Amino acid sequence: MDQIKWGIIGCGNVTEVKSGPAFNKVKNSKLVAVMRRNAELAEDYATRHNVPKWYDDADELINDPEVNAIYIATPPDAHEELAIKAMQAGKPVYIEKPMGRTFAECERINQESKRTGIPVFVAYYRRALDYFLKVKELIDSKVIGDIRFVDIYLQWQPYEEEIGSKPKPRWRVDPEVSGGGHFHDLASHQFDLLEYVFGPVKSASGIARNQAGLYSADDIVVATYEFESGVLGKGSWCYTVNKEQRADHAQIVGSKGRISFSFFEKFDIVIETEKGTQTLNIPYPKHVQQPLIDLIVQDLRGEEKCPSTGETGARANLIMDWITQKQ
Structure with a gap:
């Protein structure tokens, strides 16, 4: 990819400072679309952050031909479905933590990544701070x-x-x-x-x-x-x-x-x-996810390897499942 053109699904509070602005501050990266179920809030976010497009339907953002990478910043119950849809559309995904509700959900995301060859990254940004x-x-x-x-x-x-x-x-x-x-x-x-x-x-x-x-x-x-x-x-x-x-x-x-x-x-x-x-x-930097987003963009461009992937991200879920006796 020459330039990574991001779409955000779920532009809530976590994206206001921690992550959202960073997509436009990283080299070879641009935030081009956002989505929220409440159309008024989606439009407001796009206006305040100078984002060209906004949607109130996730499928429309996923299928936007200008978007070539997707940041899933919804609550965890939607991560699996949205990640799989994005990968099936050929678009790399960056998923907010925790990666899923359970290790099993994370495993299904990773299985789809292996099947499609589309990479998955997880917002464990402490690996880059x-x-x-x-x-x-x-x-x-x-x-x-x-x-x-x-x-x-x-x-x-x-x-x-x-x-x-x-x-x-x-x-x-x-x-x-x-x-x-x-x-x-x-x-x-x-x-x-x-x-x-x-x-x-x-x-x-x-x-x-x-x-x-x-x-x-x-x-x-x-x-x-x-x-x-x-x-x-x-x-x-x-x-x-x-x-x-x-x-x-x-x-x-x-x-x-x-x-x-x-x-x-x-x-x-x-x-x-x-x-x-x-x-x-x-x-910490002002936008705490920026160093990790920078590494993801470099990874997608074949320049560097990002340390937080779907495989590493699923591990946190596995450990928590062990502790809370879900596994």
Whole structure:
């Protein structure tokens, strides 16, 4: 492809800053069409972002001859159907995370990719952010020696949900739409990044429960996991705590020290060894998906390989299925 001409299906909040504007900022890339079921909102997005075309029907965008690559930014329940339609139309797909509601859905997407020869990419953009690439570099260079274990600790109160009261229905906590709850939405990023750093997880197990009764999805998860490399890991995720208790910590412990970092909110990486403590501050770019989108465009043009594919993206779903006992 000479120029990658993108169409977005599902131009909601995630596309406003994180991804949408990046398609026009990357070399050899252009956003030419957007789609949303609400025609008024689709037109508004197109007007505000200077996008030439808008649709309220996904099939029309998929079959637009000017569009040669498609970004699927809908909730996960539509990912499989839309991705398969796009590939059958001969168009590469970039899918928001998680790739699907279950590993089985991801596998069917990948099977269609193999059948058609059309590539699939997944929006696990931490694989291209300088902050997380620095964490990987520190691990690979053995700054803290041989890795012993990984510990994830997340306490979150997303979207200002009030403890003790029923929130308005949201797709992220409707398992029929999202595949699970906030764990499914956020932990997918974490497990994808951990596999990028440490290699495949060979086993994982956990307990997922709904304690607060605010919605039908699980709101607390605890888990253990083991990488093929022998590194062990554990994690706890609780999504019904007061705002003052909000916490996002990750720790990697090695034979000669430890590295502490955050997956979501903070930009510091703390390295502790016998030589002392060092803190690195590496902010995210304004459009956090831009570095990954750049790699996808280069991949489609045969210039570079993107590290986040359908095959790697499905792995996060598999691990979460193991932990929540869907597999």
